[in-house]
Amino acid sequence: MTTGTPIDVEELRTLFLFEGMTPEQLAEVAAVCEVRAYPAGGTVYRAGEPSVALWVLLDGTLRLVRHADGEEVIVNETDYRGAYAGAVRAFATSAEASAYPTSLHAVTDCRFLRFPADAFAAFVRKWFPMAVHLFDGLYLGIRTTEATVRQREHLAQLGTLSANLAHELNNPAAATVRAAGQLRDRVGHMRRKLGMIASGTLDPAMIARLIVIQERAVEIASKRRDPLTPLQESDLEDEMVDHLEDLGFEYAVDVAPVFVAAGLDTTFFDDVAAEIGDALPSAVAWLGYTLETEALMDEIEDASNRISTLVASIKQYTHLDQAAHQEVDLHPGIDSTLVMLGHKLGEIEVKRDYDTSLPQVPAFAAELNQVWTNLIDNAVDAMKGHGTLTLRTRRDGDHAAVDVADTGHGVPDEVKGRLFEAFVTTKPMGEGSGLGLDNAKRIVEKRHRGTIDYTTSPAGTTFTVRLPLSPAT
Structure with missing residues (x-):
């Protein structure tokens, strides 16, 4: 990192965050901000450190990383000029934390605008007092709504099970x-x-x-x-x-x-x-x-x-008496999920095509069972009580792959590109919250460093989950 240098007002005006400001406002921002340069591979801040500034990208490529259970999960990697991170909500009257929730790294040589958190908060409250209250209410409203819906989703799954x-x-x-x-x-x-x-x-x-x-x-x-x-x-x-x-x-x-x-x-x-x-x-x-x-x-x-x-299937499904993260055989978890959803299967034929030579996978087993529950439950709903559910495991390079295939009607065109987004569902009103696949994606990608995708046609849909066979370094 180099020593901070002043920011030119004209350069400040080219950033989308500041392009609509008056000369007086721009001068006030420029007076308290500075430009800092970081070499490729450098760290701007680390998660847990005091949240002392808002950082705005001027040049280069940044990477934003969240830490979860000893693993680093990339939240965002971008070269978009004006991308920002850090003390984003320093102005909020209900600020929840004074520490950075993520780490910010320079992928290439970067220049950042450093806006001190206290100065940023004072500036927003002075010039946009109404916006502070609106953003506070909007933020809390979204958090409350999402928490409530997720709780209802979990309760609905619990009720079904x-x-x-x-x-x-x-x-x-x-x-x-x-x-x-x-x-x-x-x-x-x-x-x-x-x-x-x-x-x-x-x-x-x-x-x-x-x-x-x-x-x-x-x-x-x-x-x-x-x-x-x-x-x-x-x-x-x-x-x-x-x-x-x-x-x-x-x-x-x-x-x-x-x-x-x-x-x-x-x-x-x-x-x-x-x-x-x-x-x-x-x-x-x-x-x-x-x-x-x-x-x-x-x-x-x-x-x-x-x-x-x-009872053994319930214990296998919940992993109550086992470590949270361990090397697990995927097949017992899939089978226990089938037992838990057995009543819902009705006349659906279940075909298992398991690769018994598949190595064990480092995983949070109980959370993976939530993934199988969501995928199998969606497949059953898509077939409306009649069809074939195929569960297949195989090795895919240095990953274990799990396919959940149905013979339903396929995914509608209007939601294909948004299927993993929160609150997007193909089920009728009142039958689904749209959080099942969002939750599955979060567990697979953020908790297990894996991938989840799908292929679909009018003859059915296949979801594929890939999980790394090696533990995180």
Whole structure:
């Protein structure tokens, strides 16, 4: 940096900030300002230092940098003459901070007009007192409005996720309650059978044979089988009913579905009849209770596992018990987002095309899940409940790329160039705030040094997020 030199009034007049001023005003500005030169790579000021001046670019290229979580994010890089930074709101009656929020660097050799903050504030208040109040009100109004809308957006997302969670939890919970009630009834019947055994009316040798048959039936039921079509299942049940009635069992219609679902066939009962003879009706009833009990316990176990899986997905989605920034596998986060939005997917087909060899990515995992939520939610809305959602991961040079593709109607021409701007939305009034993609862009670009873009046509839209595989230096 060179020592400051005075500014010429005529040069001052060529800057758009001062071009409409009177000679008296220009003379007042020139009297308190100075010109300072900085070499390429030089730093004009750093974030956190006292905000002591307004800086206006006279020549060269500047770079404005914001610091976030140990990373430097370029806010602006320009050679536009008259671009300004620093104590922009020094005149404000509600100035929020006395420190620079950003750092200002010279990309090339630069000259800056240095306008001391106290002199700048006094000048604006003296010559433009009404503007001070208008700018104060406008600034606070915009901040308040944006904060309110962003809060509503977050609450709306929370409401959607809560509704999905309630639906996803309700199904297995209801299945557990229903199965537990039926199991109680079956256990009651089993107690009565045990009472018969305890009374001594059944031969101990026969009981031993029945237990062996029971274990054999349970073993068959536990084996994995190909699912039956409704027609195949109906035919097998009819065949089982006819066969059991031929063997002398009166309630075949009640137990045939249980046996077919367990994988037992007519040959199994022929073998049972050959082993126990006249005791077949009691054996069939006992086997029915046994297999129903096993099926109900399997249903309870499956429902409990679904609840556990959902809870695990919630933890994966929020990363509550993990570090904020860490090396993460992108796939569990995408999958947990699908679980969170599962109820909204409806009849949409989900295709996953994951590159399992993709390295882990240095990221704020919970924030990335907000990106996946916004992109998947928009894709689902674009397809209106019907279509194909494709989620693809791949390596793109030194970046990990994630594609979220839908088969919706595409992005309208009138918003294509402004899709990532705040408050721009393609959804009907009241259904979207227009902050989802703005938030996604902020997280991807400013928090992760990545990029987000899209391609669109009447056949659908694909959003692509690219995240660097190497941590920030």
